[in-house]
Every structure is written in C-alpha cells, then in structure tokens.
Amino acid sequence: MSGIVVGVDGSIEAEQALRWAMREARTRGTTVTALLAWSPKHSPASVVTMSVGSGQHETETTARRILETAIHNATDPRCPVPVVERVEARHAPDALLAAAGTADLLVVGRHGASRLPRLLMGSVSAACVHRSTTPVVVVRADQSRTNGPVVVGVDGSPTSIEALRWAAGEARLRGAVLRVVHAWAPVPVGYPAVYVGVDFEASEKAARSVLDACLDAGIAQRDTLTVEDMLVTDGATHALLTATEDAQLLVVGSRGHGGFAELLLGSVTHQCLHHAPCPVVVIPAVA
Structure with missing residues (x-):
C-alpha cells in the first residue's frame, strides 16, 4: 500500500489529522486510507459511548458511521481526494502500524478519544511514534497553519x-x-x-x-x-x-x-x- 494512512476515532484531534492528511494527499497526488480500529477492550470512547449494550454487528455499524462522519467533515468538496474507508476489529496501534507498513506516511492525532484525557499524548499516537518504520505525523486540534517554513x-x-x-x-x-x-x-x-x-x-x-x-x-x-x-x-x-x-x-x-x-x-x-x-x-x- 502506498499513500497516506490516518487514524480516525471520532475525536477532534483525529478529525484534524484526517483534514491534514487530505491536504497532504492533494499536494502529493496520492490517496488517503482512513482507518478506524476497534476491539472490545480497546475501542475508542466514541464507539463505546454510542454502542453500549450492543453486539459486535451494532458496534461495527457505529464505527462505520463515526468514520463516515469524520470523512464528511474533513472533506473539501472543492478539491476532493480518493479516500479508502477501513474499519477493523483490532487494537488500534496494531491496525495502524500494519496498514502503514508499506505506506508513505502515517498520520495520527496527538490525543484521541481516549478514556484517559489527562495524558498529554495518547497511547495510540505514542505507540505509532515508537514502533513505526514509516514517518509518523502527529497533529493537534489547534494546528491549522498551511503556510510558513x-x-x-x-x-x-x-x-x-x-x-x-x-x-x-x-x-x-x-x-x-x-x-x-x-x-x-x-x-x-x-x-x-x-x-x-x-x-x-x-x-x-x-x-x-x-x-x-x-x-x-x-x-x-x-x-x-x-x-x-x-x-x-x-x-x-x-x-x-x-x-x-x-x-x-x-x-x-x-x-x-x-x-x-x-x-x-x-x-x-x-x-x-x-x-x-x-x-x-x-x-x-x-x-
């Protein structure tokens, strides 16, 4: 897989990371793979909140809805880029690292929809930075500058x-x-x-x-x-x-x-x- 892989989990910072990845894909002339990974023990808080008491099928449906919403919010209709949507029942760092193994770039929000908001840097972004063999971009919600050196x-x-x-x-x-x-x-x-x-x-x-x-x-x-x-x-x-x-x-x-x-x-x-x-x-x- 070439192109840009970006982690999505329903958080503001993940949505900003997706928006950044789409701008980068336009610049590079490549595709974006937007990946939301969930598992019973390590699901994003947004998935857990919206699917309490539901089975695996309902949880996966919720995850797909969150992913589609994030892509819709991040897409600029004036200059769209090809986006591949992926939902995986897998621990998020493992899913992202596997997907990014042959990609050009892995993009994550600094802190996602974690149930540990006190941490400056989320466990998923930290794992990606430490373990990835692909360049990793870490984006915060308040980082929107598109010019400068x-x-x-x-x-x-x-x-x-x-x-x-x-x-x-x-x-x-x-x-x-x-x-x-x-x-x-x-x-x-x-x-x-x-x-x-x-x-x-x-x-x-x-x-x-x-x-x-x-x-x-x-x-x-x-x-x-x-x-x-x-x-x-x-x-x-x-x-x-x-x-x-x-x-x-x-x-x-x-x-x-x-x-x-x-x-x-x-x-x-x-x-x-x-x-x-x-x-x-x-x-x-x-x-």
Missing part, C-alpha cells in the same frame, strides 16, 4: 540527516522555505554559565562544521529550494520550538546524537511532540 532539526546523526532529506522533499512539494536548525551548547550540562575551560570560538566552529556537513549530506540540490540554515546557541528543544513559531511543519528524527537521543524516543523529539505549535513529523531511526 518547513523546519528540521539536525545534529549530525544518520537519522537527523534522513529527516533533513525528507524535509527538503516536503519543502519542495509545498513551495516552502526549508529552515534547518542545529543547536549547540559550549557549556557542558550541569556546569555554571561561565565555564573557563571552554574555547567558545572553537566550539562554534565545530558546530558550524556539523551543520554544513548535514546540509551537504541531506540536500542533493538546492537550485529549486530556499534554505535558511540556523546555528543556534541554545538547548535543542527550545531552539526548535522557537524556530517553529511561524512554521507549518516540524521534522525530527526519532533519535540521534546528544540531546536528540537519550531514549528509544529522543527527549527533544518527545518534547516537540507535546509542545510544537505545528504538526510534527517523526522520521524513524536509520537501521
């Missing part, structure tokens, strides 16, 4: 260079500026602001070399692309969040060097998923 964070790691390649292609598709951010901190974490042992000029030169090497490795041709490279003396998370204030998209690797990867999902990527003002694309780690 495409921002990508690089740190010299193979995954961040792959993220840069993906972001460059996306910027070309959208006719957008590509903003490449490399954050560096000459003072070791935990040390005071004035650290006598640091050669600031040498550190800045080394950081510049990392950024230039990433640009050379990640962008084959720049003749049709406007690139804005940013070398920022700051923490990686703050640098990326600041750079995305006017952006339409942020692209990050799932993990990389230093601040981009301390865990399975890097701490910087994790923070961007929670706090970025635009949709975030997470590029899976390079094998």
